[in-house]
Amino acid sequence: MNKSLILIKRECLTRVRTKGFLIGTLLAPVLMLLMTVLPGLLMNVVSEGEQTIAVVDLTGRLMPALETYVSDTKKDVQGKPLYKLVPAESNPRVLDTTKIHLNRQVRQGRLNVFLVLPGDIFETNRFELYAKNTGNFQVNESLNDMVSAVVSKIRLSESGLDPELVKRLNKRVRASTFKIGENGAKEESGELTFALNYMLGLFIYMALIFYGMFVMRGVIEDKSSRVIEILLSSARPRQIMTGKIFGIGLAGLIQIGVWGLCIILLTTYGLVMAKQFSPAAQNLPIPSISVWVVLSFILFFILGYFIYAAVYAAMGSIGNSESDMQNLQWPAMAPILMSFFLMFAIQKNPDGPLATVLSLIPLFSPILMFTRISAHAVPLWQVLLCIGLCLLAIAGLIWISARIFRIGILMVGKRPTLPEALKWIRKT
C-alpha cells in the first residue's frame, strides 16, 4: 500500500476509535434535538395556566375595555385566555390599604400581578405594575401593550375618531422579498435566508477552527512524543503531512456527515410535525435552500478545511508542546475570523468589487465565496476561478508546511520566531 494511504488510515482510525469521537458524534445531534424541541416544550410548560391579574382602575373607565381586549387578543395557541383580570377596590382614598392587601395576595400566590392605573393615566402615560418577578419582560411587555392599546383606543374614541378606521389607516406596509436567481424570481423570506446563510457561514467558521486545531495538536503530539523521527526515517515529510491532513479530514467528514444527516432528518421531520399541529406554520415561508447552495457549502467547506489544515499544520510544526498552541493558533485563526466579520459586509453587497476580490483570495474564499453564492447568483467563471485558486493554494500550502515541518520538526528547545520559520521555507 502507498505510504500516504497507510498514514491516512492510521490518523483516521485512531481518531474515530476514541470515546471522545463517539460521544461527540452521537451527543451533538441529541443536543441539537434538545435545543430545537426543549424551548417549545418549556414555553408550553410555563404558559400553562392563566395568570391572575388584579386591576386597581382609578380612572373608573378602563376595566371593561381591558376585559374585551384580553378576551379578544390575549390567548395562547390552544385558544385559552392568558390572563384572568380581577377588578380590585378602586377607591383612591383607601389606595394604600388596597395595595397592602394585594401585596399580601401576590406573596401568597393567589395573584400573579396587580396593576394600578392612576386617574391621570391619560396625561402622564404611566401606570404601576406590581409582581413577584418584575424581570419577566415577556409578561411586562404584553401588559404594557395591553394597557397602552386600551388607553389609546379610549383616547381616539373620546376625540371622536373611529378606532377601527384609524387602525386601518395606520396599518404598516411590509415588503415581500423575492430572490432573483437563474430560474426567475421566487418568493422567500429575507430574514430567514439571511439567518440561514449566517448559520452556515458560522458553521464553516467554527468547523475550520475546530478541525484546524485537531491537525495542529496532531502535529505537535507527534513532535513532543518524538514519534516523528521514526516516521521521517520511513516516509517523506510531504507524505506525513498528507497523512495527517487527509486522515483527520476523513474523520471530521464522517462526524459532520452524521451531524448533517441528523439535521436533515430533524428539519424535515420537524417541519412536517409543525404543519400538522399548527395551521400558522402552513404559511411559514420556508427558506428554500437550493441544491447549488448545499453543493457549494460542501465544496467550500472541504476546500476551506484543506487550506486551513495546511496552515494549522505549518504552525504546529513550529511548536514543541501543547502550551505553544495558544500562541501559534492566532496566525491561523486570524484570516478565519476576518472572513467571518467580512461576511456581514459582503452580504450587503455581494456583487461589489470589494466582495468579488476578497472572495477570490483563497484564505477568505471558504466563507466569503460561499456567502456570495448563497446570497446571490455568482457568475460561473468566478466560481471556477475561485476553486482553481483554492486548489493551487492547497498544493502550495501543503508544500510550504511540509518544508517547515521537515526543519521545525526536529528542533526542540527554543521555539523559532515567525521570521525564522519563513527562512526555513526558503532554504533546506
Place this chain on the structure above:
Amino acid sequence: MNILSIHRVNKSFEAIHAVRDLSFDVEKGQTFGLLGPNGAGKTTTIRMVMQILLPDSGDIQIFGKKLEPALTDRIGYLPEERGLYRKMKVLDAVAFFGELKGMPRTRALEESRRWLKKLDLTEWTDRKLEELSKGMQQKVQFICTVLHGPELLVLDEPFSGLDPVNVNMLKDVMLELKQDGATIIFSTHQMEQVERLCDAICLIHRGENVLSGSLSAVKGKFGKNRIQMRYDGAATFLKDRNLVSGFDDYGKYVEIRPAANATPQEILKRAVRDVNVTHFEIAEPSLNEIFIQLVQPKGGKP
C-alpha cells in the same frame, strides 16, 4: 563491499558546524561503532544517513547507491529519543511501522506477533503502549526497528536507559541479526560495549573523524604499552615520575602509562613494595583511554 560510505560530508546549523569534512566506510556484515563525546555530531551524521537531514555538501552512499527515499525501507532505525504512539495498542503500533516500511499488512502482523513472543511481550499485545513500563516500551521500539528484516541497522545509543537484563537481551538479538547477515551501525559512549561488540569504529570529535578503522588496527596504532593492575593498598609509587608518565586509578584497579625509560619489570618491582598486587598485565590501551586521550582538551589531566 561498502554498505555505507560517507565522503567529505558537511552540515551546519546556523552558527554551529556540526559535521566537518567527515568520511568513513562501513563494510557489509560489520558491527560498526560510532563514538564520540556528547555533541560530537553522531546523531546529526545518523540523521543524514536516514535522510531526515540533508548534508550541505559531500556524498553519502548506501548499498552502493546515492541516497533516495526508497532505500530507507531497507534500513532499521532506532532514534536516540524514543517515542511511540502512546494511545495505540502494541500490536497495531508495531504492525503500522512495519507497513510503513513497505511490508504487506498480513506479514507485518505475523512478524509483529513473532517478535513480541520472542521478547516476552505476548501478553501485552492488546494493551495500549502507555500502560507498558519504560523498559517494555524500549523493547517494543526495538521491534519496530527490526520488524521488516533490514539489511542495515542504525541504532542511536541503543543501550542507554536499559537495565542489565535488557542490555544483554538486546546484545543477543544484535548478534543474531549479525549472524543472519545484517550490518549494524550504532552510536554510543559506553566503551566497554564497543570493545566487545564492534569490528570497526569511527571516533568523531567536534564533527570531525579523529580516529577510524578496524578495532585491532586502531589499538595497534597506540602500541601495546599499557599496564593494567589490580591491587590492595596505597599505591604511592604512581607519583614516581621516573616510572609512571600517566595513570587512571580506580582505587583497586589502575591503568598505567609507563615513563619513557621505565620497563614493566621495574614498575612491578616497585609496586610490590607498596601494595599487594593481585593482577598484572601488559596490554593495549583500552578504548576508554584512547577516547579520553583524543577527546580531552589539550593541557588537561594526564
